[in-house]
Amino acid sequence: MLIFQIYITTIQKLERFIKSNKGHTIFNGHVVIIFDECHRSQFGEMHAAITRAFKNYHLFGFTGTPIFAVNASSSGKPNLKTTVQAFGEKLHTYTIVDAIADRNVLPFKVDYVSTMREAENIEDKKISDIDRERALLAPERIANIVQYILEHFDQKTKRNVFYKLQDRRLAGFNSIFAVSSIEAAKKYYTEFKKQMANLPSDKQLKIALIYSFGVNEEEIDGVIDENSEDTSGLDQNSRDFLESAIADYNKMFGTMYDTSSDKFQNYYKDVSERVKNREIDILLVVNMFLTGFDATTLNTLWVDKNLRYHGLLQAYSRTNRILNSVKTFGNIVCFRNLEQATNEAIALFGDKEASGIVLLRTYSDYYNGYKDGDKEVRGYKDLVEELLAKYPIGEPIKGEQAKKDFIKLYGAILRLRNILSAFDEFKGNEILTERDTQDYHSIYIDLYNEFRKTAEGEKEVINDDLVFEMELIKQVEINIDYILELIKKYHKDHIKNKEILVDINKAIDATVGLRNKKDLILQFIDSLDAHSVVDEAWQKYIETKRREELEEIIKQENLNSDETYKFMQNAFRNGYITTTGTDLAKVLPPISRFSPTGERSKKRESVLNKLTQFFERFFTISNKEI
CATH class of the missing domain: 3.40.50.300 (P-loop containing nucleotide triphosphate hydrolases)
Known part of the structure; x- marks a missing residue:
């Protein structure tokens, strides 16, 4: 054999x-x-x-x-x-053009950002490499780029988006910052720490640094082979700096890595996993992770290094792995003029006409519309004008066909808005006001609930011919902090300004994640008196309601009280409900596993459903301790 x-x-x-x-x-x-x-x-x-x-x-x-x-x-x-x-001779060709056309990977949106024009466009052969590098590493330029990244990070990585990844609720995506040298990496890491020192906690980014000894000094493609197992070739200063950066990482994540051979290998693996789990916001690299590394949560590559050919396309491709309907392209932000290099790489590995498929169109095309061959593709402006004309706010949408037409039109607007939000030019040109958007969101969610016949999904097909973009609706969700600020205004005005109450109701109705909490919020508002301190009162109120509702589930389902509290404590601490293992079995009342009518399975399903609804109702508005 x-x-x-x-x-x-x-x-x-x-x-x-x-x-x-x-x-x-x-x-x-x-x-x-x-x-x-x-x-x-x-x-x-x-x-x-x-x-x-x-x-x-x-x-x-x-x-x-x-x-x-x-x-x-x-x-x-x-x-x-x-x-x-x-x-030997190639057996088969499947290019990036084919992959994008087949929707196996995403196209790229490339921005060329100039922070010091003279430095980014240094091509004069008379200027020595030393002078060129000195200009590119000028403190003012480094500071400008770091400032740009910090100011645009939320926009580029869509931190206002909420989605689920392996039962975890995440906000937005993460990124890699590729720089030209170890010296550049050290300067950028130092500048990030300096500029973030005085930022509020919600603006602090988790930044990790990694580099090692590159055995090949030539970089026609802009990417040197780095040996992930070896830091012994680093000069002492570079190794000491990396040691310090890893110490910052250890403090951030409670780990114990360093630059010694064995521990550095494990540091590399840990960084890889945390990027994939979106625990790291920016991974600062020289060459590592720019080829062969896949993380679906990565959507942005910041670039301050010269890339060409396979090195360029490999680096760009770290951002274009498919995740969900919110991630529609890979974001590339170049701080050097790589436009010609980008076009050459796409032509070499796709074809000369490939840029129209591989790269996103211009802001104007998406906003005003464009021609694709003989086909007229409508832009955001035209679609919004139709929305306002056909479906004025405050007027009911009558008839099933009119409702379906609204769903399709607003879905198209949501998809374009999702793309346009990554363009700096879109700010101030949204046409729809914040209240308009809330009203249309509310209508869209109402119709979703009306038409829904299948289980929840990222894109849910209803009645065979409708697709609801629920992920795109959720990406502009309002959180409880915003609602509490409105409640404070309402309370401060002695509960007289009914317009604020209208705003509160509109905000809740426009947000999928708050609709199942609407009764809690409105009851809380009714419970306030002249002496109430809103933040303190909210915490006490929500903890009382959480305990009462959990006790009611325990009573209704005859559950083991201690095990139920333990089960939910773990869920609130981990951020998700565990559906496998023995923990849930300990919660259930004693029922024979061999019941001919499957009573135990029915009870398990009923309990799991109620505990999941309870978790989703309270997780984002209460603390982790039950």
């Missing part, structure tokens, strides 16, 4: 295995070796060592950015410079 074995490893570990296991029987066996991301680490001694050691092998390589003659390194072996030389 034939026995097949599969090994998963890195090319560095495979090279070490070859060096330390000469004469191993595997070298004479029939072996199939598959390299992912084969545009890197395949054109030096490691590849040669592998092909010398194995006697009977087939090599396969996968890459979205192959090495052609035009983007090949000028150094190294002349017979090992391109992907074809390393692996």
Whole structure:
């Protein structure tokens, strides 16, 4: 009987295995070796060592950015410079254009931001590399870029968006900041700490720094191979700085990493996981994480380094993994003029006409409309004008067809608004006022509830021909803090200004996440007297109501009280309800598992449903301790 074995490893570990296991029987066996991301680490001694050691092998390589003659390194072996030389003729081509057209990845929106025009466009060959680098690392320029990132971070990463990821409720996305050198990384990290020192806690960003020793000094693509396992090649100053940054990280996350070989490997892995879980806001890198790293929560790449060809497209592609309907493109913010390099890379790995698919259109196209061949594509302005004309606020929408037409029209507006919100020019040109938006949101949510026939989903198909953009509705949700501020105004005015009460009701009705709390909020307003302190009264009120409602569920379902409180305590601490494991079983009353009518399963489903509704009602408006 034939026995097949599969090994998963890195090319560095495979090279070490070859060096330390000469004469191993595997070298004479029939072996199939598959390299992912084969545009890197395949054109030096490691590849040669592998092909010398194995006697009977087939090599396969996968890459979205192959090495052609035009983007090949000028150094190294002349017979090992391109992907074809390393692996032979290509078997199949599936480009980024195909992937975007098939909706397997997202297109890019690229912004070119100038903070010091002279520095970003230094191309004069007479200027020495030292002078060019000095200009690019000028303290004023570094400070301007950090200020820009801090001011635009919420907008670019959509921090007003709420969505679920593995049962966790998250606000917005996260980002990578790629810089030109270790020296630049140190300066930027220092400047971020300086500018964030006096910011309020809700504006503080979690920033992590990582770099290591790069073994290859040439960077035709702008990305040097960095060895994630090795910091020994760093100069003492760079290693000490990294040690300090890792100490900041340890303090932030309660970890114990440093730059020693074993612990640095684990630091690398931990950073990777925390980026994927959106626990890190900005990951500051030189070359690491710019190729082969996938995190669906990443939507923005800030760039202050020269990138070309495969290095550019690989770096950009960290942002375009599909997550949900709110993330519709990868955001690229360039602090150097990479427009020509971007167009060249897209032409090389797609085709000369690919930029129309790979890159987002202009602000004007989305706002005013554009022509796509013979097809007229309507813009945001035209759609909003139709909305205001056909569906004036305050007038009921009569008839099923009119309601369906409103749903389709407002859904199209939501999709365009989601894209336009990433453009700086959109601010002040929204046409709809905040109250208008709340009113239309409220109508949209009412119709969603009216038409809904299936379980909740990101995009829910209703009656076969309707799609509700509920993720896009949720992205402009108002939180309880905003409502409490309105209540304070109402209370301060001695409960006379009924217009504020109208604002409160409109805000709640326009927010999916607050509708199930409306009765709590209105009852709280009624409970206030002249001596009430709103914040204190709210906390006492909501804790009392939470306890009362949980006790009622325990009584109705005959649950184990201690285990129920323990179960919900864990849910409020973790941010989600656990549906697997034995914790829920301990909550349930004693019922035979072998009941012929499935009583235990029915009870489990009923209890889980009630506890989930309870959690969703109180999680965002109360503290974590029950």
